[in-house]
Amino acid sequence: MHLHSVYIKNIKQANENDRLAIFVGAGVSKSSDSDYRSLPLWSDLMSELKSDLAITEDLDYLKLAQLYYLEFGEQTYNQVLRKYFPEDITPSSLHRTILEVNPRVILTTNWDCIIENAIEQEGYLYDKICTDKDLVSSASPNKIIKIHGDFKNHNVVFKEDDYLNYSRNFPLIENYIKSIFSTHTVLFLGYSYNDINLKHIMKWMQSHSNSAPPMYLVNFKSDKPQESYLSNHGITTLVLDGENYSIDDVKNLDKRSALTQSFLTSIIKDDGEVDVNDEQDVIGFIYERIKHLKKLNSITHNQIRGAITNCGFRYDSDGLNVLELFKPKGVLTTDCSDSTRSIHEKFLEILARIDSFGEDEKDSFYRRNSKLTEILSILALAHIKGVVLPEANDNGRIVYFLNEKIDSAKNLEESDRKYISFSESECKSNDYIKYLSSGSYESYKLGEYEVAFKKNSELILACKRHKIYSILLIALFNKNSILWRLKYSFSNKNRSDFEKEVEVKLQDEFFKFPRSEIKRNQALYDFLALHSVHQKANDCTKKILDLTRAVESIKAGGISFNNYADEPTCTHINLLMFSLKNHIMIDQYAPYKAVMRDFVNISILRQSVKKIVKLNQYEIYSAIQFYPSKELQSELRVFFKSEDSNQLRLSASGGCLEWVVFTVLPKLTGQLVGSLSLFDGYESKFENCVRLLAVLNLSDAQVSNVMREFSRLIASDSTAVGTYEAINEFLAHQYELFDRDIETDILINILNTVIDKIISKTAHGWDQHAILNGSIGNLYGYIGVVKGEYTDKVRARRLVFELESYKSEEQRKFSKSLLYSIFKISDESVRNIIKAFIKVVISQSKTKGIDDWEFELWSFAVGFKDFDAEAISRLDEYLVQFRDGKIFSSQLYSLKNLTQYLINEKEVDALEGLNEELGDLIDQYEQRPNLSSI
Known part of the structure; x- marks a missing residue:
């Protein structure tokens, strides 16, 4: 590599680390010369001073200025200096290029205001420092320091006394400048070998450490003695010439200024001094752009796109993608760079050549070019299976270099299944950072938020200590996620302990990073700040609308084309695994959850024109993890039993079904059974899993395992109405969609589990609510459908024995629900046991409230009691209270259904009048005006 390339690399690295200082001398100001206005030379000023003093001999200009000041006084002295440095000089492109480099510190010995004018015009943020007071009050890390003062502050440093008294007049600025030499790489621009200012600066440098960062002086003519002299003071001379730096594109500048601008441009440009004919340089260029990403366990497409630039992706139906490096005059992008694209073109030529190698030749090439192996490994972290090659097949399909x-x-x-199986992974790792990251994440998933917070705090400190900025950014984001749980989760009893913990202002922390790390981690920050998530949400919304229109068009006989049909699937996998593998605690953020749901919705919509919709494991995971239970139920309605001949079916790709049935469902059941809180979300995930399985065509073995998990859950104390309803739906859909023949023993076993909870007094309120309100009604129905028969007399006796201890009101409820449901599927001996109990319940005295009337009509309907004509007059009297419309009970609907049933099925015509009146009361209620109150 050419030495200049090494020096540029050092300067560029210093700038990326916020450790570059540029000294701007008089030569830079001369770049503002124009055809109608030329800045005077120092020699012009010296000549006027000597002429006014009538001095002919050569004097040091410091002494000359001192003599002029003593002879003519301060006012005349200042006037003559101002004449040579007007304030209205227009900055040149060289000044703007210096600002594009954006060094942390700009120092200048110039008195003119050209560089400040450029800062103001271009909108850069630099604090101007002309006095010690300015330095004390400066808040910005970016500073422009006018070390020789300026006219506005009346502190110009020029005459001999100014230099002799500099330490007394500018003590803070002098010390600050000296510190710059110890901490920053310094680049001198616009100084000649014999510049008196440079010599004065070198005096300050004499005491700085030998281990200080390098210093460089830009010049245009080689002078070995001078270069050796400067080298002894730690300054490397960079001689610029037309061979190394092209000035063809630089306009309106003299040659020296043009060469300086071209040199600075090579610092700004990402491609630096890459020799496109050098394989190592080309491969190294790509590697340098993405090497920072290998610290992560997974990478997003946006990170790759932002790091490499001038690139895009092709998406495949297998969920993987292919990287496309744009060539010159190719796809127009906002980051378009011909020089970068030229390097891409050479890189693609290298890959094409490797692609033609035999295996041994390939292995040999990889051993010689380890950076290429690293590049491919990093691309694999983004599920990139190859790189598009320039050639195209005859059939038009892309040809790509296989990763x-x-x-x-x-x-x-x-x-990937270990990340999406709702199970805990071991936190064993020899890498302390990875150990803390995974340990904090697993504790978070388990609801052990205080442990998660402690480990995450240790991770933040470790990342800061080792300067691992990408993982630090994730850990800072995760701190807020954990704090949210600690402060606001009802499951946390120690909320008050964390009330004073301050949440991270992620943007503020991010902008504290070194400039190079801000650039490298911009895509990661955009994701964590939810910027790119919101953008993806907008894209998904548009995609859903477009798909909806396309599906309607296709169903109406039209056609629709989409070259990017597989993009949502690839992006979904990429974003999901990026979050999970990097332990990002983003699952509680609504925009992210919405995007994950949208990807599932898009997949279903896209395939809905077919007879079968096939979901991959990532879509199944997202459906379980991110949907509210009722919303998923609504999403799955398209797969419910339909009389339409085009019945839409749901399927799972590959071995997903086995994975869901034998891994995911047992894990979710176990988590729900072991849950200590109502607020951990396990119930919703279990329900979602069951609702998905309900509309999938399972094998007998899979159904048996599902039913075993149901039995395990029902036997626990972690059941809720939603879980019973999900189980009920599973039975309904399996029968309606697939005419499933579930083994009687399995169904009876679940029923016995329910009965045993009543017998053992372990049935809690949700259990009883589900039993009494028909939330497991399909269980009894399924037993009847498969011609099952309940024959357990011992259990039946124990059940009615337990119910005998219940209050009359509860006995009536259980008689109508559980007992009668068992009665209908039992043999004669069990029926007799149940019937005897219910008859006793019927014979009990009643208060004749609405529950009593409902039970009595039910008794008539099921044939456990003969119809009593006197009941009509008693019920008529009871309904008096509802006739004025002031009060209403929803149970009137039930009474109406029972009277209608008795009329239609039992031919009790005497109830027609009451049935009609019940209908009128219900109509009166439903037609009442809507009232509101404040």
Whole structure:
């Protein structure tokens, strides 16, 4: 590598680390010369001073200025200086280029205001320092320091006394400048070898450490003695010439200024001094752009796109994608750079050549070019299976260089399942950072938020200590996620302990990073700040609308084309695994959850024109993890039993069904059974899993395992109405969609589990609510459908024995629900036991409230009691209270249904009058005006 390339690399690295200072001398100001206005030379000023003093001999200009000041006084002295440095000089492109480099510190010995004018015009943020007071009050890390003062502050440093008294007049600025030499790489621009200012600066440098960062002086003519002299003071001379730096594109500048601008441009440009004919340089260029990403366990497409630039992706139906590096005059992008694209073109030529190698030749090339192997490994972290090559096949399909560092899509799915199986992973790792990251994440998932907070705090300190900025940014984000749980979760009893913990202002922390790390981690920050998540949400909304229109068009006989049909699937996998593998605690943020749901919705919509919709494991995971239970139920309605001949079916890709039935469902059941809180979300995930399974065509073995998990859950004390309803739906859909023949023993076993909870007094309120309100009604129905028969007399006796201890009101409720449901599927001996109990309940005295009337009519309807004509007059008297419309009970609907049933099925015509009146009361209620109160 050319020495200049090494020096540029050092300067560029210093700038990325916020450790570059540029000294601007008089030569830079001369770049503002124009055809109608030329800045005077120092020699012009010296000549006027000598002429006014009538001095002919050569004097040091410091002494000359001192003599002029003593002879003519301060006012005349200042006037003559101002004449040579007008304030209205227009900055040149060189000044603007210096600002584009954006060094942390700009120092200048110039008195003119050209650089300040450029800062103001271009909108850069620099604090101007002309006095010690300015330095004390400066808040910005970016500073422009006028070390020789300026006319506005009346502190110009020029005459001999000014230099002799500098330490007394500018003590803070002098010490600050000296500190710059110890901490910053310094670049001198616009200084000649014999510049008196440079010599004065070198005096300050004499005491700085030998281990200080390098210093460079830009010049245009080689002078070995002078260069050796400067080298002894730690300054490396960079001689610029037309061979190394092209000035063809630089307009309106003299040659020296043009060469300086070209040199600065090479610092700004990301491609630096890359020799496109050098394989190592080209490969190294790509590697340098993405090497920072290898610290992460997974990478987003946006991170790759932002790091490499001038690139895009092709998406495949297997969920993987192919990187496309844009060539010159190719796809127009906002980051378009011809020089970068030229390097891309050479890189693609290298890949094309490797692609033609045999295996041994490939292995040899990879051993010689380890950076290429690293590039492929990093791309694999973003599920990139190859790089598009320039040639195209005859059939128009893309040809790509295969990334041998990535597994097949099938193997990737299998390896990814440990992240999406709702199970805990071991936090064993020799890497302390990874150990803390995974440990904090697992504690968070388990609801152990205080442990998670402690480990995450240790992770933040460790990342700061080792300067691992990407993981630090994630840990800072995770701190807020954990704090939210600690402060506001009802499951946390120690909320008050964390009330004073301050949440992280992620943007503020991010902008404290070194400039190079801000650039490298911009895509990660955009994701964590939810900027890119919101953008993806907008994209998904548009995609859903477009798909909806396309589906309607296709169903109406039209056609629709989409070259990016597989993009949502690839992006979904990428974003989901990025979050999970990097332990990002983003699952509680609504925009992220909405995007994950949208991807599932898009997949269903896109395939809805077919007869079968096939979901992959990532979509199944997202459906379980991110949907509210009722919303998923609504989403799945398209798969419910339909009389339409085009019945839409749901399927799962690959071995997903086995995975869901034998891994995911047992994990969710176990988590729900072991849950200590109503607010941990396990119930919703279990319900979602069951609702998905309900509309999937399962094998007998899979159904048996599902039913075993149901039995395990019902036997626990973690059941809720939603879980019973999900189980009920599973039975209904499995029968309606697939005419499923579930083994009687399995169904009876679940029923016995329910009965045993009543017998053992372990049935809690949700259990009883589900039993009494028909939330498991399909269980009895299924037993009847498969011609099952309940024959357990011992259990039946124990059940009625337990119910005998209940209050009359509860006995009536259980008689109508559980007992009668068992009665209908039992043999004669069990029926007799149940019937005897219910008859006793019927014979009990009643208060004749609405519950009593409902039970009595039910008794008539099921044939456990003969119809009593006197009941009509008693019921008529009871309904008096509702006739004025002031009060109403929803149970009147039930009474209406019972009277209608008795009329239609039992031919009790005497109830027609009451049935009609019940209908009138219900109509009167439903037609009442809507009232509101404040």
